[in-house]
Amino acid sequence: MRIASVLAAGLLPLLGGCQWLPWPAKPAEPAPLRLQGELTRSAGELVLHPCHQQRSLSITAEDSLGLPYAVARLQQTGQQPLFADLAGRLQEDASGEPSRLRVERLYRLQPGAQQGCDDAQFKRLIVRASGNEPGWMVSVSALGMMLERPGVEPLALPYVEERLPDGSLSFTSEADGRRVELWLTPGRCVDSMSGALGHLQARLQLDRQPPLMGCAALGGARD
Structure with a gap:
């Protein structure tokens, strides 16, 4: 009994030490x-x-x-x-x-x-969205938000970005008496004129006007 007690007492530090051995970390899988x-x-x-x-x-x-x-x-x-x-x-x-x-x-x-x-802006873009009838395009980068429409001067604005748990994004600007809000929702989207495919559905809200719908895709500055 005495020998068994001594052996058990000697094993305790070893068993306790096993609990502190680090578990081999699984190598992180590279991003696509x-x-x-x-x-x-x-x-x-x-x-x-x-x-x-x-x-x-x-x-x-x-x-x-x-x-x-x-x-x-x-x-x-x-x-x-x-x-x-x-x-x-x-x-x-x-x-x-x-x-x-x-x-x-x-x-x-x-x-x-x-x-x-040949899109020179791609690497700097966070996202680009566009729609038809009437035509519009919004480009977002770290420098700001640019709204372009046929026959209207381009409008450059600062913005605030918000990300929701479901993967949706919003870019909102209130400046120069204008409110511009771009909502992006994950989901397959087909351009109504060109048939081009995007991975985001877009909704553009200008002031209190009816929302404009379109498609979008993340740029090279955001995956």
Whole structure:
């Protein structure tokens, strides 16, 4: 009994010390890579040619995105090529070179690949929203909010941003006697004129006027 008691007492510090050993942390999974470029179809497969790059990437996508159907709908109108703004994970071929992009998020899909790739403001933009009838566009960056409408002088305003738990965003400005509020809600949105696809639904409220509806997508300054 005495020997057993001594052994038990000697094991107590060891057992207690085990409780303080750190549990190996699970490596953080890298964030999806965001890429923009020209989206084409080759041999029945979607292929992305990233902006200002020589390589091309075969595209697969989550079924919930409906990417092949969206591409087919836009190409039926005869407007080609398509500009795609996507995020996903690269997969390598047998030689170790990235050859495929598994798309997890669709930001934008629209006619006019060259116009999308040459957007000089993209990297500075937090979000861009637009709508039709009447036409309007709002660009938001760290410098402020810009409201543009046909036949009206552009209006530059400061803003306050609010983010809600459901992923909605609002950008509100009250300056120079004007109140401008842009609400963005997660959800697939199709432009009523061009057929372009965005991942956010937009609502623009100008003073007490009826709200204007449109589509939006996050810019390069916000993922």
